[in-house]
Amino acid sequence: MIPRITIAEAGRHAGETVQLAGWLYNLRRSGKIAFPILRDGSGLMQCVAVKSSLPEELFETIKNLTQESSIMVTGKVRAEQRAPGGFELDVENVEVLQRVPESDPYPITPKEHGIDFLMDHRHLWLRSQHQHAIIRVRHEVIKAVRDYFDSHGFTLVDTPIFTPAACEGTTSLFEVNYFDDAKAFLTQSGQLYNEATAMAFGKVYCFGPTFRAEKSKTRRHLTEFWMVEPEMAYAGLEDVKRVAEEMIVFIVGRVLENRREELKRLERDVAKLEAIQAPFTRMSYDDAVKILQSKGSEIQWGGDFGGTDETLLTADRDRPLMVDRFPTSIKAFYFEPDPERPDVVLGVDVLAPEGYGEIVGGGQRIHDPELLLRRIEEHHLPKEAFNWYIDLRKYGTVPHGGFGMGIERCVAWICGLEHIRETIAFPRMLHRLSP
RNA sequence: UCCGCAGUAGCUCAAUGGUAGAGCAUUCGGCUGUUAACCGAAGGGUUGUAGGUUCGAGUCCUACCUGAGGAGCCA
Numbered sequence: 078m079i080p081r082i083t084i085a086e087a088g089r090h091a092g093e094t095v096q097l098a099g100w101l102y103n104l105r106r107s108g109k110i111a112f113p114i115l116r117d118g119s120g121l122m123q124c125v126a127v128k129s130s131l132p133e134e135l136f137e138t139i140k141n142l143t144q145e146s147s148i149m150v151t152g153k154v155r156a157e158q159r160a161p162g163g164f165e166l167d168v169e170n171v172e173v174l175q176r177v178p179e180s181d182p183y184p185i186t187p188k189e190h191g192i193d194f195l196m197d198h199r200h201l202w203l204r205s206q207h208q209h210a211i212i213r214v215r216h217e218v219i220k221a222v223r224d225y226f227d228s229h230g231f232t233l234v235d236t237p238i239f240t241p242a243a244c245e246g247t248t249s250l251f252e253v254n255y256f257d258d259a260k261a262f263l264t265q266s267g268q269l270y271n272e273a274t275a276m277a278f279g280k281v282y283c284f285g286p287t288f289r290a291e292k293s294k295t296r297r298h299l300t301e302f303w304m305v306e307p308e309m310a311y312a313g314l315e316d317v318k319r320v321a322e323e324m325i326v327f328i329v330g331r332v333l334e335n336r337r338e339e340l341k342r343l344e345r346d347v348a349k350l351e352a353i354q355a356p357f358t359r360m361s362y363d364d365a366v367k368i369l370q371s372k373g374s375e376i377q378w379g380g381d382f383g384g385t386d387e388t389l390l391t392a393d394r395d396r397p398l399m400v401d402r403f404p405t406s407i408k409a410f411y412f413e414p415d416p417e418r419p420d421v422v423l424g425v426d427v428l429a430p431e432g433y434g435e436i437v438g439g440g441q442r443i444h445d446p447e448l449l450l451r452r453i454e455e456h457h458l459p460k461e462a463f464n465w466y467i468d469l470r471k472y473g474t475v476p477h478g479g480f481g482m483g484i485e486r487c488v489a490w491i492c493g494l495e496h497i498r499e500t501i502a503f504p505r506m507l508h509r510l511s512p
Numbered sequence: 513u514c515c516g517c518a519g520u521a522g523c524u525c526a527a528u529g530g531u532a533g534a535g536c537a538u539u540c541g542g543c544u545g546u547u548a549a550c551c552g553a554a555g556g557g558u559u560g561u562a563g564g565u566u567c568g569a570g571u572c573c574u575a576c577c578u579g580a581g582g583a584g585c586c587a
Contacts, residue, residue: 103548110544127544144537159545179538182522187548188536189524193579249585266587291585292513304587383584426587438587483587508579 079151085119087164090154097122097166098149100204101142103187111139113168115150116204123160124150126168139171145183145204147174199503200512210339211499214332215488219284221331222305222484225324226282231307234274236267236283241462249290251300263288266481269411269466271308272442275477276469282307294507295384296496297434299485301505308479314413314423314441317478318399321427321437322357324482325397329353332491345493349431352395362403362421365390381407387434394430401425401440410452413441413476425480433490439480446470 081096099117106112109128114121126139142148149172157165177183184194185201195202202208226233239253239261255261267283274281284305291298307324309316329350332340340347360368369376372389376382382390391398402421405414412422424440443449449470453460460467488500498504503512 105546105549107543107546107549110546112546112549114547123547125545129544159547161547182538184522184537186523186537189548191524191580194523196579287587289586293585294580295582295584295586298586302587381585384582435587481587486587 083119084115084117084122084162087120087122087154087166091156091164092154094151094153094169095166096149096151099147101144101146101148103144104142106140111136113139113142113148113150113171115148115166118209121162121206122164122166123157123162124152124166124168126171131168135171138173139168142171142173143177143179143182144186145201146176148172149174196498196504196509197512203502206342208499210336210342211488211492211494212502213339214336214343214492215484215500217332217336218328218484218488218491219303221328222284222324222482224331225327226305226307229280229320231280231282232274232278234271234278234281234283235285236264236270236274238264238286238288240264251288251290265289266304267306268308268479268481271306271479272466272469272477275308275310275479276473276475279311280307280309292507296498297384297486297489299497299501299504299506302497302501303484304481305484306479306481308477310477311475312441312478313476314401314425314478317439317441317480318359318401318425321425321439321480321482322355322397322399325357325427325437325487326353326355328487329491340492343492343494345491349395349493350491353430354396357397357399357427358394359399359401362400365400379404379406384434387428388432391428391430391434392432397430397436398428399425400428408440410456410458411442411449413443413478414448423478427480427482429486429490431490431493433486436486436490437480437482439478441476441478444470444474444476446474 079094079096081098082090084097084099097115097117099115102114102116102121104111104113111126113124113126115124126136128136150166150168151170152166152168155165155167156163183201184198185205203212239255241261250262250265253261253263265287267285271281271283282305285303286301287304288301290300307320309320333347333350363378366376366378369386369389374386374389376386401424402415403424405412405420405422408422408424412424415421415423422440426435427437428434429436443452446467449467453463485497485500489497492500494500498506
């Protein structure tokens with residue numbers, strides 16, 4: 078019985094006859110020799126078919142294979158300097174499961190394509206090397222996130238996707254029918270529910286899809302994205318900052334450890350990632366505004382950063398930047414005010430270097446029931462909808478805090494991508510709902 | 513939602529208001545070590561849609577559609 082292996086394992090089988098199962102990535106041929114390159118999801122393998130050592134019919138079959146045809150190849154693995162990857166397979170047999178017809182060839186050729194065409198063919202584009210590398214880095218980032226929290230005493234408690242009301246009231250939500258007469262909204266954050274589970278488990282995190290109906294049309298926005306949100310009881314702003322910093326350093330370290338090959342394929346400057354070490358630069362909102370003004374930004378105290386402001390602040394830094402103590406007026410209702418300065422809140426944003434902007438936002442939450450009620454009124458939020466949330470302050474309230482990190486923004490930064498849309502298999506954007 | 517930009521062969525792009533072209537892909541032929549292989553040939557077009565200016569429009573004007581970029585909002 079000939080063993081079936083993956084291309085990634087081929088190096089351990091040099092000299093053995095094995096079977097590979099995959100798709101034809103490319104084919105170069107001359108009259109009497111052909112080099113089919115096989116793709117199986119784990120890597121690429123150059124195969125060699127020599128006319129003189131194969132039955133004529135088989136050689137003709139190989140010579141006429143079309144791109145992305147599904148095939149199983151049997152042959153002997155051999156170390157070969159000239160082959161990409163260092164190993165080659167001498168073809169003994171090829172079984173064709175489906176030959177892609179030349180009347181309707183595979184649309185994504187080895188040449189360049191425009192973004193619109195590629196997005197329309199996203200279901201096929203995922204087969205290409207570049208996309209493959211990005212999705213694998215994403216996998217590593219997600220695994221690192223989970224490993225970090227799992228090994229630091231956090232319990233995974235996922236929060237609902239159907240919610241009855243806005244979590245923050247400021248941004249728009251996707252509305253869906255919920256049976257006969259009720260409306261539900263797709264969640265834009267698990268945070269409020271996290272605050273409940275943190276009072277039950279101490280340290281928790283949720284990780285799932287999040288939805289924003291904002292009509293944002295930039296390289297940093299999706300309407301559906303994945304967010305990890307830790308929340309900790311008996312914790313303040315400094316604890317939030319420390320955990321965010323530790324987590325980011327851990328994630329980048331893991332990607333460097335396990336996904337070098339992918340980063341190389343993405344032509345990522347690895348030195349920039351190796352520089353991601355604690356401590357990150359810490360800065361108050363006040364100082365950030367002064368720096369921005371000195372660099373020519375129009376920002377005034379009390380205003381929020383624009384995309385160009387974030388770039389100005391981080392472009393010449395080699396580590397993430399933590400900005401804290403934002404004006405109360407520009408932040409959500411649940412932020413705890415600074416006890417020494419009630420006009421600012423104990424919130425923090427983490428801005429990735431190289432101009433990638435905000436990847437983490439969080440802070441300390443209000444734990445005083447009186448203040449929370451006042452804020453709900455000031456923001457004109459329906460108090461009844463928040464009864465359960467107010468209960469958390471009635472029954473054993475404690476200082477607590479947490480943050481959210483957008484996975485796609487983090488992956489875009491680590492991969493060094495221009496646009497967030499390639500960091501998720503099937504991106505959902507303002508004008509893109511398919512495939 | 514706002515501001516400019518673009519739309520020509522399956523794909524990526526050319527074409528001064530005057531005969532619609534190239535590379536890749538596809539088909540046929542050649543080549544025993546190719547590396548987005550190479551060489552030769554062939555097929556492939558309602559120039560986004562509708563109207564207008566002009567002897568003549570891919571090119572100029574108007575509207576619409578679609579897309580990509582940026583702004584605002586945000587992770």
